Amino acid sequence: MYYVLGIDGGGTKTICLVMNEQRQILGRGEAGASNYQSIGANAALISIESAIKAAIEQTGKIQVQAICLGLAGAGRSKDIEVIQGIIRDLQQSPNLPIEWILPNNIIICHDALTALVGGIGNDVGVVVAAGTGTIVFGRNQQGQTKRVGGWGYILGDEGGAYNIAVAGMKAAMRAYDGRELSTCLVEDFKNQLGLESIEDLIEVVYRRGWGVREIASLAPVVDNAAVNGDEVAREIIDEGVRELVKATRVVVTELVGDDFEIVTVGSVWKAKSNIRKKFMESICAEFGNVRVILPRYEPAYGACLLALKQLHFS
Amino acid sequence: MYYVLGIDGGGTKTICLVMNEQRQILGRGEAGASNYQSIGANAALISIESAIKAAIEQTGKIQVQAICLGLAGAGRSKDIEVIQGIIRDLQQSPNLPIEWILPNNIIICHDALTALVGGIGNDVGVVVAAGTGTIVFGRNQQGQTKRVGGWGYILGDEGGAYNIAVAGMKAAMRAYDGRELSTCLVEDFKNQLGLESIEDLIEVVYRRGWGVREIASLAPVVDNAAVNGDEVAREIIDEGVRELVKATRVVVTELVGDDFEIVTVGSVWKAKSNIRKKFMESICAEFGNVRVILPRYEPAYGACLLALKQLHFS
Known part of the structure; x- marks a missing residue:
């Protein structure tokens, strides 16, 4: 049995779900903001770790084979480097009862993608996100993507x-x-x-x-x-x-x-x-x-699906 | 011989002019920002005092019978209270070789009015200020005023x-x-x-x-x-x-x-x-x-004219 973590990191809260290969949710945790551009990488790390910890409390110690983080504005290579640093720190954390088995199964993506995949339940379609700000993001069967807005x-x-x-x-x-x-x-x-x-x-x-x-x-x-x-x-x-x-x-x-x-x-x-x-x-x-x-699932669920998909390809 | 001070306080600099009753400019001083809403009342006081000091260096010790301060956004009664406090502090300042004779000759006004009076050379007309922000302000012969914008x-x-x-x-x-x-x-x-x-x-x-x-x-x-x-x-x-x-x-x-x-x-x-x-x-x-x-004079000149006018009415 393998597990994946899907994380939705935003400006007010961070949500982590634990999913198994049958797409069943086994744990869910929430914590504070993790938009590192505003609050700094260290504060983001603490929120993400707290959300994971809260989710794992519902499952007991597990093996994690893939993790997907959807984070607001995580589009640029500089952002991705910072977040990779955060994940490295997570894997060293003594606070998490996790056995990490994910040399290459780490996905870092824009939160519009996790909102799309969670909202639709698969990775083809268009998400029109309109909260404080707005972004439209789509992906077709061929894997082509297009983003408008979100500036x-x-x-x-x-x-x-x-x-x-x-x-x-x-x-x-x-x-x-x-x-x-x-x-x-x-x-x-x-x-x-x-x-x-x-x-x-x-x-x-x-x-x-x-x-x-x-x-x-x-x-x-x-x-x-x-x-x-x-x-x-x-x-x-x-x-x-x-x-x-x-x-x-x-x-x-x-x-x-x-x-x-x-x-x-x-x-x-x-x-x-x-x-x-x-x-x-x-x-x-x-x-x-x-x-x-209307959304079928939440963005963190979308992150889990993306993590599972990565596993199937690797 | 009596003198007035006209001060133009803004977000980048503060200008002070010394004018006599013949509308002659006898001194001019510049200092840093004095928009107290951004930098605080104390920093504004320091800039205003520096600008006055620099202007007075060109005149020697003088009697000042009226002072007019035009300050960005000084429209509301709360603002005026703060600025009155600044002027009280100025009158106590040991750094200024000034004999203050101005029990009631203190004018605090919006910088759009000083821009109008300086720009036109009297207090009737319309100023259309378009810098970083914009405001239109007018005053007619009857003393009616109208402001649009500046928000x-x-x-x-x-x-x-x-x-x-x-x-x-x-x-x-x-x-x-x-x-x-x-x-x-x-x-x-x-x-x-x-x-x-x-x-x-x-x-x-x-x-x-x-x-x-x-x-x-x-x-x-x-x-x-x-x-x-x-x-x-x-x-x-x-x-x-x-x-x-x-x-x-x-x-x-x-x-x-x-x-x-x-x-x-x-x-x-x-x-x-x-x-x-x-x-x-x-x-x-x-x-x-x-x-x-185009402007005939600068806003600090307008402030001087407003100070002179106040004297003639008092």
């Missing part, structure tokens, strides 16, 4: 929660100035944040140490305003949908479209303003045999 | 260098993804920053500790591309012009337009891609007796 809150992330929130705040300031249509977003942001004047958004956004995540958490203000019929908010939401459709179109077309599953993952899809419905209508109108699905 | 790099600053640079980088990523028209900006940013791949913009923008100013310094890449005929870059520049025109229109209209001088200040107006010319054409086509001028 972060300054360079891209169109259609993501951060962008929606910022567009909403900008629209509020423009209405307040008299530059654009009036919108209930002015009052909505004031109420949401307990501000006397919308000018105090400056205090909130620049001076309270708010980061991308905190700003993104205001996206529901725009979503709710859109649901309540505010034209400006609705246009922001529709623009987000158009961006997600556009990015998806490029990926599907490049992989020689049709007959794909597209899995939607991330908080934006849970919006009340029908973002997912509008996205599905656009995509299905454009492509014949594309099906838009 | 910073996240909430606004449309038409400013930061926005132009970010729009250029986003366009490059979109072209690279295949989402939008191709543009020479991809190669231009790579060349400017010595990148192997445009994907390395992520390294530059998020991981090198770059701030707003550093990003804004890339605006000339877009400007040059526009000059060289790149359609995508030209559209970014034109969009910036449209935003500056729109903001100016609101201010001019609200102050019951016509017969104004509009002064343009800031680095964006020095762009090679005719931003200023396009702006002037739009504004002059729309308003009859509006004249667009």
Whole structure:
């Protein structure tokens, strides 16, 4: 009996699953953030080790023959070197009751791939991830891949929660100035944040140490305003949908479209303003045999499948 | 003979002028940044004191009857309290050979007002400031004022260098993804920053500790591309012009337009891609007796005039 570890490392938490060759999950552990670019390699190592340890507690000592780590932004060779260092450290760790048998069975990949494989249950299809940021990633039967977006809150992330929130705040300031249509977003942001004047958004956004995540958490203000019929908010939401459709179109077309599953993952899809419905209508109108699905499994499950696949090839 | 001090406090430097009642400049001093929101009240105090000291070295010991400080973002009452504390400290300072005679002649104002008064030479007109960020501010004969923009790099600053640079980088990523028209900006940013791949913009923008100013310094890449005929870059520049025109229109209209001088200040107006010319054409086509001028004096000069005016009223 052999086992693999699948790890999903993100900006808020790290999840580790233990899977056997029958694709059965035997253990699951969670720990804190492991996006090493923000928190440093050592803190990432500690989170990953904790998640593994918590998962192994449910299995007892095991032999691990392959490990797959999906980590946010792990695309570049420099990143991969750092993460390989982390795995070497893991294999030396006295805290883990694991017998490592994985000379070459170490897979380090972008979290979009693990989200795709987990979401669909195999490694062919397209994932449209729209949380704080956005990325569209696809892989076809021939193994060709295509990525669009995922460039972060300054360079891209169109259609993501951060962008929606910022567009909403900008629209509020423009209405307040008299530059654009009036919108209930002015009052909505004031109420949401307990501000006397919308000018105090400056205090909130620049001076309270708010980061991308905190700003993104205001996206529901725009979503709710859109649901309540505010034209400006609705246009922001529709623009987000158009961006997600556009990015998806490029990926599907490049992989020689049709007959794909597209899995939607991330908080934006849970919006009340029908973002997912509008996205599905656009995509299905454009492509014949594309099906838009909800995730079947979590990304760490996808990481396990990728680890198993590596074993079968090696 | 009485004297006033006019101070222009910004994010890179602080300038102090000493003016007599004949509007003659008798001393000028420069020091480092004094935007207290970023660097703290104490560091701001040190810069302001240094600038005053350098100016007073050219005059010898003087009586100061009024002082005006124009500081970035000094609009809110909380800001004004902090700056009043700074001025109290200045009056206690043993380092300044000044006899302070200014119980009530202390003016603290937004740097847009000092830019307006310095740029035009009196306190009626409109200033269109477009540097890293943007703000349009006007004042009419009746003393009514109107401000549009100035909400910073996240909430606004449309038409400013930061926005132009970010729009250029986003366009490059979109072209690279295949989402939008191709543009020479991809190669231009790579060349400017010595990148192997445009994907390395992520390294530059998020991981090198770059701030707003550093990003804004890339605006000339877009400007040059526009000059060289790149359609995508030209559209970014034109969009910036449209935003500056729109903001100016609101201010001019609200102050019951016509017969104004509009002064343009800031680095964006020095762009090679005719931003200023396009702006002037739009504004002059729309308003009859509006004249667009270059600054007559610097903002610290405007601060002196405001200090003198206060004296004449008190």
